[in-house]
Amino acid sequence: MPNIYMFFDGSSLITQIRQLQGKDGRFKGRKLRPLDLVTYFDEAVIADGLGTVYKRAVFYFAKGDSQVEQFLDLPSRNTPGLVRDLEFRFCGRKIAGSAP
Secondary structure (H helix, E strand, O other): OOOHHHHHHHHHHHHHHHHHHHHHHHHHHOOOOOOHHHHHHHHHHOOOOOOOOOEEEEEEEEEEOOHHHHHHHOOOOOOOOOOEEEEEEEEEEEOOOOOO
């Protein structure tokens, strides 16, 4: 079975969360839990018979994304076994004209 690697455009996720919160009051102040998102995709991949549990999940953010913790509920790294291989990376810079 192949190893499963997941890559998420974290900057786009934050933009979508911000827009959803602005359109629907039920989501105001709520945060996305990245570990739950990865678990959801991981279970879908297993159910489809495409692989085993994920090997690594990486969320990429543009340098300057200062609102990550405002919109994402980051998992505690102090709880043993909670985070298998989940990374949050800041790289590159925002493209001119992209959403703030």
